[in-house]
Amino acid sequence: MTSASMTTNIHFIGGEKGGVGKSLMARVLAQYLIDKQLPFLGFDTDRSHGALMRFYPAFASSVAVDKVESLDAIVEAAVDQPGRRILVDLAAQTHDPLASWMEDAGVIGLADELGMKLFYWHVMDSGKDSVDLLRRLLDRFGTGLAYVLVRNQVRGADFSGLEQSGEQARAIGMGADVVSVKKLNEHVIQKIDSASSSFWQAKASDKDSTGLGLMDRQRVKMWLRDVYREIDDVGV
Numbered sequence: 317m318t319s320a321s322m323t324t325n326i327h328f329i330g331g332e333k334g335g336v337g338k339s340l341m342a343r344v345l346a347q348y349l350i351d352k353q354l355p356f357l358g359f360d361t362d363r364s365h366g367a368l369m370r371f372y373p374a375f376a377s378s379v380a381v382d383k384v385e386s387l388d389a390i391v392e393a394a395v396d397q398p399g400r401r402i403l404v405d406l407a408a409q410t411h412d413p414l415a416s417w418m419e420d421a422g423v424i425g426l427a428d429e430l431g432m433k434l435f436y437w438h439v440m441d442s443g444k445d446s447v448d449l450l451r452r453l454l455d456r457f458g459t460g461l462a463y464v465l466v467r468n469q470v471r472g473a474d475f476s477g478l479e480q481s482g483e484q485a486r487a488i489g490m491g492a493d494v495v496s497v498k499k500l501n502e503h504v505i506q507k508i509d510s511a512s513s514s515f516w517q518a519k520a521s522d523k524d525s526t527g528l529g530l531m532d533r534q535r536v537k538m539w540l541r542d543v544y545r546e547i548d549d550v551g552v
Contacts, residue, residue, distance in 0.1 A: 339367030442472025
């Protein structure tokens with residue numbers, strides 16, 4: 317392998333539970349990479365409601381999480397296009413097939429051999445289920461992944477249960493980063509989604525098909541600015 321092939325990071329954006337904001341985070345990461353002019357490829361595991369395919373179709377393709385050859389394409393793309401970040405938006409209830417693929421194919425060991433870093437962005441709401449799923453994730457993969465705990469305030473503001481559980485401290489002990497996504501007005505998100513607009517379109521200076529007025533576009537800009545600062549601290 318050349319040294320250039322040892323610079324690719326693969327980012328799995330998951331959380332297993334539906335409705336916690338996994339796809340929202342995947343979209344934010346995609347927009348972040350576009351705004352920072354960092355090349356990337358997106359893979360969508362949700363065949364019916366894939367967010368990357370819907371909002372960033374020029375950068376994304378679908379992947380079948382229940383087919384190993386389809387998952388293999390993720391790693392092969394990372395090798396074939398060195399330096400290009402890989403985003404994988406994981407649909408709900410994909411943990412088991414993903415974990416089986418990673419274990420059976422020795423993906424973590426291969427990534428280490430190739431100089432790749434595997435990130436797992438665990439997107440969480442404020443409910444107990446998210447904590448339980450984090451525990452399950454840490455139990456299965458240990459220190460094999462680079463974890464980012466995403467505390468999504470769009471889906472709840474009180475994360476005391478996570479803090480008291482000890483799982484956040486456990487993850488941090490494994491080197492995890494913690495990212496907080498501030499709440500964005502629900503009507504703003506609904507307008508963006510109903511128009512199938514990227515965040516770039518939503519924050520554009522001129523009113524567009526999203527129907528967002530001046531102040532709503534300003535809210536999107538400020539919200540993205542705050543989330544970007546959190547992502548900057550993680551590094552992608």
